[in-house]
Amino acid sequence: MYTTDLSGKNAKKPEAAAAEDPVLLATFEARVANDEFIEPKDWMPEAYRRTLVRQISQHAHSEIVGMLPEGNWITRAPNLRRKAILLAKVQDEGGHGLYLYSAAETLGASREEMIDALHSGKAKYSTIFNYPTLTWADIGAIGWLVDGAAIMNQVPLQRTSYGPYARAMVRICKEESFHQRQGYELMMAMMAGTPEQKRMGQDAMNRWWHPSLMMFGPPDDKSPNTEQSIRWRIKRETNDELRQKFVDVTVPQAEAIGLSVPDPNLKWNDARGHYDFGALDWEEFYAVVRGEGAVAKERMTARVKAWEDGAWVREAARAYAEKRAAAKVAAE
Numbered sequence: 001m002y003t004t005d006l007s008g009k010n011a012k013k014p015e016a017a018a019a020e021d022p023v024l025l026a027t028f029e030a031r032v033a034n035d036e037f038i039e040p041k042d043w044m045p046e047a048y049r050r051t052l053v054r055q056i057s058q059h060a061h062s063e064i065v066g067m068l069p070e071g072n073w074i075t076r077a078p079n080l081r082r083k084a085i086l087l088a089k090v091q092d093e094g095g096h097g098l099y100l101y102s103a104a105e106t107l108g109a110s111r112e113e114m115i116d117a118l119h120s121g122k123a124k125y126s127t128i129f130n131y132p133t134l135t136w137a138d139i140g141a142i143g144w145l146v147d148g149a150a151i152m153n154q155v156p157l158q159r160t161s162y163g164p165y166a167r168a169m170v171r172i173c174k175e176e177s178f179h180q181r182q183g184y185e186l187m188m189a190m191m192a193g194t195p196e197q198k199r200m201g202q203d204a205m206n207r208w209w210h211p212s213l214m215m216f217g218p219p220d221d222k223s224p225n226t227e228q229s230i231r232w233r234i235k236r237e238t239n240d241e242l243r244q245k246f247v248d249v250t251v252p253q254a255e256a257i258g259l260s261v262p263d264p265n266l267k268w269n270d271a272r273g274h275y276d277f278g279a280l281d282w283e284e285f286y287a288v289v290r291g292e293g294a295v296a297k298e299r300m301t302a303r304v305k306a307w308e309d310g311a312w313v314r315e316a317a318r319a320y321a322e323k324r325a326a327a328k329v330a331a332e
């Protein structure tokens with residue numbers, strides 16, 4: 001889902017395709033075609049490594065930045081049950097970020113380079129997190145729609161060709177499915193509530209529907225990396241295929257709880273066996289990708305502050321590791 005280009009310092013220098021050993025390349029491609037996992041010490045084409053570092057680190061950044069819009073609501077959750085659920089969810093997202101940074105590190109990217117690329121604005125994260133969370137109903141809409149779209153993207157990634165990424169996704173998907181369910185359950189409660197709660201639920205739906213559809217990335221004919229990524233089984237389904245699946249699954253869920261989908265062109269198409277839906281405003285998407293808007297600045301300020309506030313923890317951990325290493329040498 002994180003298809004925007006990342007050209008951070010962590011991206012390795014491109015090597016000409018011609019420089020790749022044709023025998024190694026053929027063996028690699030045969031293994032991938034045979035659905036084998038590629039592991040960190042295996043030979044891989046430089047472009048494969050680069051694409052994965054970009055995709056996995058963007059994914060990791062998105063998990064970490066994704067903690068912020070919902071984190072804002074932990075202190076304002078309406079009751080203890082909702083607070084416990086939201087705390088667990090936001091904590092899960094932090095864990096997802098950590099698995100994914102670790103997976104990217106197996107490809108030679110360093111944590112410091114990745115964090116630096118995020119903080120300096122060179123690396124991108126999912127644009128969805130640059131939208132503000134205005135009401136409590138947004139917490140329901142995010143879990144249901146945003147995590148729901150994330151699952152659509154991430155289930156096929158459990159079979160992505162790079163082993164460490166695929167294995168990280170197995171656990172992440174289990175947790176994402178809890179995120180989606182708690183969001184839908186929250187929306188259900190809102191839609192069974194007072195007229196004011198129903199209005200809030202519909203308002204959240206109106207604001208999050210289109211951004212959620214854009215999470216799948218640009219249309220296939222405007223997504224230059226898709227074909228190569230599918231061939232190398234980094235991606236298993238295209239942006240448009242995944243978007244359609246999401247619409248088909250989500251529309252009946254909305255209708256079941258009395259929410260209307262904010263799209264006048266939405267209509268079941270019997271011949272296709274899918275919903276037809278209206279065109280998306282990609283200009284808005286690219287403006288959000290470019291980081292325009294107050295929320296994007298607020299997100300980065302919060303991330304940089306968290307990183308700086310945590311410096312003492314990293315220093316203490318390093319000092320402790322050095323002390324233990326020294327004690328081990330002394331004992332030998």
Ligand SMILES: [Fe+2]
Nearest residue numbers: 063092093096
């Ligand atoms: Fe996550």
Ligand SMILES: [Fe+2]
Nearest residue numbers: 093147176179
């Ligand atoms: Fe999630």
